[in-house]
Amino acid sequence: MSDDILDNIFENAVKGKSLIKNRKILTIDYIPQKLQFRDEETTTIAQTLSVSLKGARPSNLLLFGKPGTGKTAVVKNVINKFKEKSTELGVEVIVVFINAKIANTAYKVLYEIAEEMNINKTDKKNQVYFTGLSLGEATNRILDFIKKRQLHVIFVIDEIDSLVDKNGDDILYNFTRANEHFQEVGFISIIGISNSLTFKDKLDPRVRSSLSEEEIVFNPYKIHQLQKILSERVKLAFHDDVVTEGTINLCAAIAGKDNGDARKAIDLLRVAAEIAEIDKDTKVYEKYIRLAQHKIEKDTNFEIIKNSTTHTKIVLLAIAKSKNGNTGEVYEIYSSLCKHIDNESLTQRRITQIINELDQLGLISTNIVNQGRYGRSQKIKITIPISTLKEALFDDHLLSTITTTID
DNA sequence: ACTCCACAGGAATAACCGGGCG
DNA sequence: CGCCCGGTTATTCCTGTGGAGT
Numbered sequence: 084m085s086d087d088i089l090d091n092i093f094e095n096a097v098k099g100k101s102l103i104k105n106r107k108i109l110t111i112d113y114i115p116q117k118l119q120f121r122d123e124e125t126t127t128i129a130q131t132l133s134v135s136l137k138g139a140r141p142s143n144l145l146l147f148g149k150p151g152t153g154k155t156a157v158v159k160n161v162i163n164k165f166k167e168k169s170t171e172l173g174v175e176v177i178v179v180f181i182n183a184k185i186a187n188t189a190y191k192v193l194y195e196i197a198e199e200m201n202i203n204k205t206d207k208k209n210q211v212y213f214t215g216l217s218l219g220e221a222t223n224r225i226l227d228f229i230k231k232r233q234l235h236v237i238f239v240i241d242e243i244d245s246l247v248d249k250n251g252d253d254i255l256y257n258f259t260r261a262n263e264h265f266q267e268v269g270f271i272s273i274i275g276i277s278n279s280l281t282f283k284d285k286l287d288p289r290v291r292s293s294l295s296e297e298e299i300v301f302n303p304y305k306i307h308q309l310q311k312i313l314s315e316r317v318k319l320a321f322h323d324d325v326v327t328e329g330t331i332n333l334c335a336a337i338a339g340k341d342n343g344d345a346r347k348a349i350d351l352l353r354v355a356a357e358i359a360e361i362d363k364d365t366k367v368y369e370k371y372i373r374l375a376q377h378k379i380e381k382d383t384n385f386e387i388i389k390n391s392t393t394h395t396k397i398v399l400l401a402i403a404k405s406k407n408g409n410t411g412e413v414y415e416i417y418s419s420l421c422k423h424i425d426n427e428s429l430t431q432r433r434i435t436q437i438i439n440e441l442d443q444l445g446l447i448s449t450n451i452v453n454q455g456r457y458g459r460s461q462k463i464k465i466t467i468p469i470s471t472l473k474e475a476l477f478d479d480h481l482l483s484t485i486t487t488t489i490d
Numbered sequence: 491a492c493t494c495c496a497c498a499g500g501a502a503t504a505a506c507c508g509g510g511c512g
Numbered sequence: 513c514g515c516c517c518g519g520t521t522a523t524t525c526c527t528g529t530g531g532a533g534t
Contacts (some may be wrong), residue, residue: 188519392521410497433522435498451498455532458496 102356102367108320109353111346114156119315120308121157124299128161128274131297135176135235136169140270143259143294147280148301151344154276155241157301162239180239183246189254192246193221196238202228222257226264233268243275244282255286259293303343309335312345313352321356326367330355333369337376351375384467387444388475394429396476397421398437400485402447402463403472409460410435420485438463 107113118125128144135141148154162178169176179199186192202225229236238258240246246254261271275294283291304312313335317326334355338348352367354375359367388396401417402408414431421428429437438461442449450462465472476486 190518429521430523431497432499432524436522439499451530453530453532454495455530456493456495456534457532458494459529459531460495460497 102322102325102360102365103320103353104322105320106353108316109349109356111350114159115315116160118153118156118160119312120304121153121301124153124157124301125161127297127299128158129165132161132165132237135237135272136172136174138174138235140235140262141237141272142296143272144274145283145295145298146274146276146301147282147298148278149303149342149344150278151338151342151346151348152301152303153345154301158239158241158274158276176235176237178237178239180241182241183244184242189246190221192240193225193254196225197221197228200225200228200234200236222254226257226261229261229269229271230265233265235270237272237274239274239276241276242278244277244279247282247286255294256290259290304339304345305343306335306339309339309343309345309348313348316349317352321367324366326352326356327369329369330367330372333372337372350379354378381468381471384446384471385475387446388472389478393426393479393481394433395437395441396479396482397426397485398434399441399446399465399472400476400482402438402441403465403469404488405463408463410438410463411460413438413463423485424481426481 103109124146128146131141131144133141146154146158159180162180165176166178177200179196181192181195181199183192186195228234243255255273255275258271258273265271273294280300283295286294310331313331317331330352334348334351338344338351341347351372352375355371356367358374358378359371362371364371388399391399397420398413398417401413401420404416405412410431414434417434418428438447438449441447446465446467448464448466450464451459452462453459473486476482479486
C-alpha cells in the first residue's frame with residue numbers, strides 16, 4: 084500500500100462527509116432505553132423483580148428466544164432501572180449479570196459471580212480463585228458467603244444453555260436448592276436467558292420446575308417490526324436522508340427471513356454504511372446491503388477457519404477435494420493429506436465429530452443418506468466459497484504444499 | 491423377508507494441560 | 513515437588529439403522 088493511498092484514507096476520514104453520525108448506536112453494545120415491541124416482556128420481568136423491593140424472593144425466571152430478539156437488552160434495561168430504584172429506596176439487592184458463553188466454563192461462571200459480588204476482596208475464607216477449586220467447593224463458598232451475610236441476590240445468567248451443555252445442571256441445582264438453607268433471611272433468584280427452545284429438556288425435572296417458575300418467550304421480530312426498529316436507529320445514527328427507505332426495507336427483509344434477528348439487521352446496516360463511506364457515496368443504497376451481506380459472511384467464515392486446529396483445516400481441505408463427499412472418501416483423502424505433510428492422522432471417529440462441528444458452524448452441510456446395500460453415510464458439502472477457504476489457509480505454512488492442490 | 495453395507499454416534503476411558511494446594 | 517481438579521482432545525469399543533440386493 085503506497086503512502087498516497089494511506090494519506091487519502093486519513094484525509095477522507097477527517098474532511099470527507101461521513102454518513103454515520105453516531106457509530107455507537109449501530110454496535111451491539113448499544114441498548115436503547117426502550118425496546119420497541121417488547122412492552123409486555125419488559126413489564127412481566129419488572130413485575131417479577133419488583134417483589135424483592137419489599138424483601139421477598141422473586142420467582143425464578145426463564146427467558147427463551149432466538150438470537151437477536153432482544154432478550155438480553157430487555158433484561159439489562161430492567162436491571163438498570165431496578166438498580167436505580169433499589170438504591171433510591173435503600174433496599175439492598177445484589178444483581179449479578181453473567182454471560183455463560185463468554186465465561187466459557189462452569190468454573191469461570193462461578194469465578195465471575197464471586198468477583199462480581201466482591202467475595203474475593205471482602206471474605207478471605209470464601210475466596211474463589213481463578214482456578215484450583217472443585218466446582219462443589221466454589222459453589223459452597225459462594226453460598227456460604229450469601230448465607231453468612233444474609234444477602235438478597237439475583238443471578239442473571241445469559242446463554243444459560245451453554246452452561247448446561249458443558250456441565251450439566253449441577254450448579255443450577257445447587258443454586259435453586261440453596262434457598263432452603265437460607266432460612267428466609269437471604270435468597271437467590273435466577274433469571275436464565277436461553278437461545279434454545281429445547282433447553283428445558285436437558286434439565287433434571289427438579290431443576291426444571293424450580294428454575295422455570297415463570298417463563299417468557301421472545302418471538303422473532305416480524306419484518307415490519309424490524310423496519311420500525313431500523314428506522315428508529317437510522318434516525319439516531321445517521322445524518323438526514325442518508326439511508327433510503329428501500330435500504331431499510333431490504334435490510335429488514337434479509338434479517339427477517341433469517342430468524343427475525345434484529346442484531347443481524349443492524350450489523351448489516353452498519354457494515355453497509357462503512358462500505359458506502361469507503362466508496363465515497365452520498366447515500367447508503369440497497370446495493371451496499373448486499374455487499375455487506377457478503378462481507379459479513381466471508382469475514383466470519385474466515386475467522387473460524389483461521390482459528391481452528393490443523394486437523395480441522397485438513398478435514399476442510401479433504402471435503403473440498405472430495406467428489407462424492409461421503410465419510411469414507413473424506414477420511415481417506417484426509418489421511419493421505421496427513422501423510423503428505425508428515426502429520427499423524429486422527430481416527431475416523433474423531434473425524435466424524437469434527438465434521439459435525441463444522442456443520443454446526445455452518446462451514447459445511449451434511450446430509451445423512453441411506454444407500455441400502457451400500458451402507459449409510461453422510462453427503463458432505465462445503466457451503467463456503469473455495470476462495471475463502473484458500474485465503475484463510477494461506478498463512479498456514481504447514482499446509483502450504485497441500486492447499487495449492489485444490490481447485 | 492432377510493441380509494448386511496458403511497457408516498452414525500453414544501459411552502467409557504485415557505492422555506495431556508494449566509494451575510492451585512500442602 | 514507431587515498431587516488433585518477440571519477441561520479438552522482423542523481413542524477404543526460399541527450398538528444402531530434405512531433400504532438395495534438377494
